[in-house]
Amino acid sequence: MVDVIGTYRERVASGQILSDPAQSSAAERLQGLWVKLRGYDPKPKEAPNGWVGKLLRRKQVDEAGEHPNGLYLVGDVGRGKSMLMDLFFAAADVPRKRRIHFHEFMQETHRRFHQIKRDNPEIDDPIPALADMIAGEAALLCFDEFQVHDIVDAMILGRLFEALFARLVVVVATSNTLPDDLFKGKPGRDAFLPFIGFLKKNLDVLVLDAARDYRRQRVHGLAAWYTPIGRWADAAMQRVFDELTGEMPAHTETLLISGRTLSVPLAANGVAWFDFHALCGVALGAGDYLALATHYHTVLIDGIPLLSPDNFDEARRFVTLIDALYEHRVKLYVSAAALPDDLYRKGEGARIFERTASRLEEMQSEAYLTLPHLT
Ligand SMILES: Nc1ncnc2c1ncn2[C@@H]1O[C@H](COP(=O)(O)OP(=O)(O)OP(=O)(O)O)[C@@H](O)[C@H]1O
Ligand SMILES: [Mg+2]
Numbered sequence: 001m002v003d004v005i006g007t008y009r010e011r012v013a014s015g016q017i018l019s020d021p022a023q024s025s026a027a028e029r030l031q032g033l034w035v036k037l038r039g040y041d042p043k044p045k046e047a048p049n050g051w052v053g054k055l056l057r058r059k060q061v062d063e064a065g066e067h068p069n070g071l072y073l074v075g076d077v078g079r080g081k082s083m084l085m086d087l088f089f090a091a092a093d094v095p096r097k098r099r100i101h102f103h104e105f106m107q108e109t110h111r112r113f114h115q116i117k118r119d120n121p122e123i124d125d126p127i128p129a130l131a132d133m134i135a136g137e138a139a140l141l142c143f144d145e146f147q148v149h150d151i152v153d154a155m156i157l158g159r160l161f162e163a164l165f166a167r168l169v170v171v172v173a174t175s176n177t178l179p180d181d182l183f184k185g186k187p188g189r190d191a192f193l194p195f196i197g198f199l200k201k202n203l204d205v206l207v208l209d210a211a212r213d214y215r216r217q218r219v220h221g222l223a224a225w226y227t228p229i230g231r232w233a234d235a236a237m238q239r240v241f242d243e244l245t246g247e248m249p250a251h252t253e254t255l256l257i258s259g260r261t262l263s264v265p266l267a268a269n270g271v272a273w274f275d276f277h278a279l280c281g282v283a284l285g286a287g288d289y290l291a292l293a294t295h296y297h298t299v300l301i302d303g304i305p306l307l308s309p310d311n312f313d314e315a316r317r318f319v320t321l322i323d324a325l326y327e328h329r330v331k332l333y334v335s336a337a338a339l340p341d342d343l344y345r346k347g348e349g350a351r352i353f354e355r356t357a358s359r360l361e362e363m364q365s366e367a368y369l370t371l372p373h374l375t
Contacts, residue, residue: 002091004031008084016247022210023080029071029206030088033172036068038093042139042168070171072146072199074178075208077372078215081174082144082270084208088172089142098138102146102173103294103375106153107256113156127156131163139169144270145297145375146173151188158195165202172203176372179205215298216369218243219333224364226335229303233335237273240333241300245269257291264292270373273300280317289321293328297373304336307353308345315349319356326359329371 008027012019073081089099100108112133116126123129134141141164148154164171179199183192222240226233241250250268254261262284266273272292279301292299307315325332336343340360344353362368 001093004034004084004088004091007087007091011087017080017083018214020080020210022208023084026073026080026084026206026208027087029204030084030172033068033071033170034088034091034093037140037170040094040139040170041096042067067165067168068170070173070203072179072203072205073172073174073208074176074205075210076213077176077370078213078217079208079210080214081208085142085144085172085174089140092140094140096136096138097140097142099142099144101295101375102143104256105141105143109156109160110152127159127163131160131167134160135164135167135169141169141171143171143173145373146175147177147375148183148192149375151186154183154186154188154192154195158192158198161195161202162198165198178207179203213370215244218246224331224333224369225339225360226333227338229305229335229337234302237300237302237333237335241266241271241273244271244298255291255295257287262288262291264296267296270296271298271300272296274302276301276303276305276314276318280314280321284317286320286324289324290328292321293324293330294375296330298331298333299325301332301334304334304343306337306345307343309348312349315344315353319352322356322359322363326363328374329368330373331369332360332363 005027008024011017017023073085075081086099089097109130112130113126116123116129120126120129148157161171179196182196182199183189219240222236222243226236245268248268250266250273253264253267253272255264264272265275265278272295304318305311305314307318322332324330340357343357343360344350
């Protein structure tokens with residue numbers, strides 16, 4: 001049987017990953033949860049709404065008693081949180097389980113919330129129905145890159161998570177932010193505090209203080225900007241992609257953006273790889289780039305040509321793309337016809353490109369490359 005600790009040790013023994021005491025003890029903790037969740041398949045009985053339902057549900061939770069705490073894996077970038085969670089998720093012997101990027105889960109949640117409201121105008125509170133839906137799909141939810149940015153999310157999350165825990169859903173999450181620091185300094189945070197308390201009650205917080213940023217280490221010595229375009233640059237880009245995705249199989253992915261889809265030619269492990277024309281040579285806009293920037297922590301772009309008033313549409317999209325990537329602290333690797341400062345030929349539009357060139361320079365700096373991805 002595939003378990004967490006066995007798989008982790010196997011990877012270390014085969015040299016796929018380096019041995020790290022902090023990761024090893026995190027793997028032990030995940031193993032503990034793995035054991036508790038073997039065959040986990042709670043089926044809360046249908047309970048009526050209202051106070052009778054509330055009492056019944058509470059009783060079920062108490063009686064079930066077997067509602068193990070989830071885990072909140074937190075730490076600096078590249079420490080192996082997603083790797084460990086994925087390893088746990090793959091091994092988890094839970095019939096209904098789901099692993100999803102948290103930003104995507106939030107978007108889906110908003111969509112469903114409004115759909116329930118639209119389809120059932122008589123319901124004033126869609127949260128119980130929404131929680132039933134989510135808990136019906138998965139008894140184990142694994143969230144990558146957990147983060148809370150706006151007050152609407154904050155308000156929905158508090159009540160939704162309470163309802164999910166009452167339905168015995170177990171949550172495992174990775175994050176760069178400690179629960180106590182979530183939504184810190186934002187207006188309305190006080191109303192969010194009960195959620196933080198709730199999160200800490202239902203998830204054990206595990207700080208993954210691994211020895212180093214393994215993502216940086218894997219691409220250590222590899223540049224982020226390859227010029228000129230050609231066989232040498234292609235080989236270097238392939239090497240970057242291989243190092244960043246490790247043994248994770250790469251494939252096409254599809255992002256759902258406000259009802260439309262965006263096809264990502266090759267992606268794995270939070271890394272997406274595009275050809276410049278697929279990204280900036282077709283009618284994509286700020287919304288698409290924002291979706292990319294929140295979904296992937298690293299983006300590779302092949303073959304950025306010289307830009308000028310002659311291919312201004314491509315240049316304009318490229319500017320929008322870089323703004324989105326920069327604002328979300330996405331790490332960027334490219335092959336290009338020139339260095340950032342020489343990429344845009346002087347002329348009309350050169351001014352707007354100055355900021356982009358400066359951002360592109362900064363995005364190659366060590367300081368930028370160690371910033372956490374903002375989802
Ligand atoms: N012990 C290790 N030895 C070698 N490579 C490792 C080790 N741990 C993790 N890695 C690799 O380092 C990269 C970063 O790991 P991972 O994506 O899990 O980090 P993370 O903690 O989730 O980072 P972030 O906070 O940015 O999401 C991955 O490619 C992963 O496979
Ligand atoms: Mg991660």
